[in-house]
Amino acid sequence: MGNVKYYTGEVWFLLKQQKTGNAVMLMSMTLLMALLTLTIAWALVVNDAASAVRAESEIDVYLTDDTYDVVSDRIERMFQGTETRVVSAEEAYRNMDSILGEGQNVLSLFDENPLESYIEVKLPIEMAGETAAKIEKITGVDYVRDNKAVLDAVNSFTKLSIRLSLFLLAGVGMGTFLILSGLIRQSIHQYRDHIDTMQLLGAPNAFIQIPFFGEGIFLSFLSMLIAFSASAWGITALLNKMRTAVMWFPIPQGHAVMLKTAVFMAGFSLLIGITGSIFGFRSAIKKA
Amino acid sequence: MIEIKGAQLIYSSGAVALEAIDLTIKPGMLVFITGESGSGKTSLLKLMMGIEKPTQGKVYVDGSDMADLHGNALAKVRRKIGPVFQELKLLEGKTALENVIFGMRFYGMRLETIRKKSSEALAQVGLQIKADMPIETLSWGERQRVAIARAIARKPAYIIADEPTGSLDEANAIKILSLLAELQTPETAVIITTHATHLIKAMAPFNHVSLAGGRMIALSDEFHDGKQGETTKG
Numbered sequence: 001m002g003n004v005k006y007y008t009g010e011v012w013f014l015l016k017q018q019k020t021g022n023a024v025m026l027m028s029m030t031l032l033m034a035l036l037t038l039t040i041a042w043a044l045v046v047n048d049a050a051s052a053v054r055a056e057s058e059i060d061v062y063l064t065d066d067t068y069d070v071v072s073d074r075i076e077r078m079f080q081g082t083e084t085r086v087v088s089a090e091e092a093y094r095n096m097d098s099i100l101g102e103g104q105n106v107l108s109l110f111d112e113n114p115l116e117s118y119i120e121v122k123l124p125i126e127m128a129g130e131t132a133a134k135i136e137k138i139t140g141v142d143y144v145r146d147n148k149a150v151l152d153a154v155n156s157f158t159k160l161s162i163r164l165s166l167f168l169l170a171g172v173g174m175g176t177f178l179i180l181s182g183l184i185r186q187s188i189h190q191y192r193d194h195i196d197t198m199q200l201l202g203a204p205n206a207f208i209q210i211p212f213f214g215e216g217i218f219l220s221f222l223s224m225l226i227a228f229s230a231s232a233w234g235i236t237a238l239l240n241k242m243r244t245a246v247m248w249f250p251i252p253q254g255h256a257v258m259l260k261t262a263v264f265m266a267g268f269s270l271l272i273g274i275t276g277s278i279f280g281f282r283s284a285i286k287k288a
Numbered sequence: 289m290i291e292i293k294g295a296q297l298i299y300s301s302g303a304v305a306l307e308a309i310d311l312t313i314k315p316g317m318l319v320f321i322t323g324e325s326g327s328g329k330t331s332l333l334k335l336m337m338g339i340e341k342p343t344q345g346k347v348y349v350d351g352s353d354m355a356d357l358h359g360n361a362l363a364k365v366r367r368k369i370g371p372v373f374q375e376l377k378l379l380e381g382k383t384a385l386e387n388v389i390f391g392m393r394f395y396g397m398r399l400e401t402i403r404k405k406s407s408e409a410l411a412q413v414g415l416q417i418k419a420d421m422p423i424e425t426l427s428w429g430e431r432q433r434v435a436i437a438r439a440i441a442r443k444p445a446y447i448i449a450d451e452p453t454g455s456l457d458e459a460n461a462i463k464i465l466s467l468l469a470e471l472q473t474p475e476t477a478v479i480i481t482t483h484a485t486h487l488i489k490a491m492a493p494f495n496h497v498s499l500a501g502g503r504m505i506a507l508s509d510e511f512h513d514g515k516q517g518e519t520t521k522g
């Protein structure tokens with residue numbers, strides 16, 4: 001316990017000794033961390049939304065006659081894992097109505113309901129393509145509509161977003177790592193004689209290193225905290241606004257995204273804190 | 289026990305600091321190492337502390353070959369030594385007491401125990417009133433005493449002091465030397481270097497190593513047959 005107090009004291013000592021240097025480093029780390037917070041939140045939103053869209057992979061089957069039950073049965077028997085439901089023309093009208101929202105008068109231009117009943121087939125995403133083609137050949141089926149085109153678009157958008165996020169993650173990871181290891185290296189150079197003395201007095205390696213690691217982890221974590229708390233409120237508000245504005249795209253709840261982002265950022269900052277410090281220490285100290 | 293067998297030390301610059309050193313320091317010995325400036329005194333102590341490795345021969349501290357030790361294993365041996373460096377190596381920005389405490393931080397002792405022992409050590413060198421003064425505000429003589437306090441508070445098996453009387457006037461030098469000499473116990477060997485040969489004449493019975501140009505030119509009898517006194521070698 002005495003040592004915990006000692007180490008915190010030493011970390012505080014190190015932080016105080018290079019106020020300006022540490023402040024400048026902290027600021028650049030904070031900017032990078034803020035960028036990463038945005039990136040991660042963005043990636044999570046896209047990923048969540050994409051998997052929500054993908055889970056909704058469906059084929060709408062329109063018939064030439066009224067044999068909805070027969071055809072439904074047939075589809076479920078032919079394709080393991082599908083689930084069918086008959087959507088009446090009235091339900092289709094109500095759905096369209098709610099999607100169009102205030103454009104209500106569009107539908108009221110029609111005297112009669114312009115929409116037909118259809119069979120909604122829910123199925124696993126990997127079955128989507130060929131199943132649609134096969135269903136189309138069943139007798140009584142007029143035509144099918146699948147959301148494959150939408151899914152493909154969502155998929156490539158997701159891929160692009162993830163790739164961009166990974167790119168930014170790598171960049172920010174590299175940037176923060178370099179800043180931090182540089183900072184630790186500088187700190188060690190400044191305390192070279194302290195370290196020499198400790199080694200001569202027989203201090204174990206861990207005892208010598210822990211204060212520097214503490215400094216690194218503290219600065220990394222602090223920059224993450226500042227960046228996160230500065231951006232979290234804005235991102236949450238933005239997401240929640242988008243949720244109500246963009247009905248057709250399933251934006252996840254703001255606080256759920258931010259919780260995951262927080263966990264990620266905490267882990268990230270600790271990882272950078274630890275590896276950056278170790279690297280900084282290794283590169284500054286020649287082995288005794 | 290510190291055993292030095294046929295040790296030679298040539299620095300990478302090519303300077304031959306030590307040549308053909310054979311020396312055994314047993315627990316409880318009081319050893320003075322004398323010689324002019326540049327004769328190799330500091331180098332000899334560096335071998336004992338594993339700061340330099342012999343270019344020939346062997347150095348053993350309590351049976352460990354110092355040439356084989358690195359990292360934490362070397363640190364462990366160094367914790368048996370209470371060093372007083374010629375340039376003191378006290379930590380600036382810390383108080384006298386903190387410096388003494390610092391020398392004991394990694395012995396796995398409770399902080400209260402460390403504090404108590406550190407205060408006692410400062411009292412032993414007569415500096416308890418300066419305990420909370422930043423080290424930069426103390427005079428060189430006072431700093432030397434802090435360095436000694438840091439070395440002795442550790443209750444080491446070997447106290448190794450390099451020119452502890454360095455820049456002191458004669459009266460203070462004798463005080464410091466007596467203080468160090470008194471630390472000799474059956475368990476604690478005290479090893480002191482000095483170029484002020486005239487000062488040690490008055491000391492208690494001691495063993496004497498005299499260096500010149502990196503070689504031992506004289507060695508007291510005890511190193512040969514256990515008796516006190518001084519003879520000239522060769």
Ligand SMILES: Nc1ncnc2c1ncn2[C@@H]1O[C@H](COP(=O)(O)OP(=O)(O)O)[C@@H](O)[C@H]1O
Nearest residue numbers: 299301303305324325326327328329330331332
């Ligand atoms: N780090 C070093 N590199 C090169 N030469 C050194 C080094 N330290 C000491 N020497 C040389 O080794 C010799 C012995 O030095 P030293 O052990 O410091 O003597 P003393 O302590 O008796 O004054 C001297 O000639 C000195 O110049």
Ligand SMILES: [Mg+2]
Nearest residue numbers: 329330374451
């Ligand atoms: Mg010297």
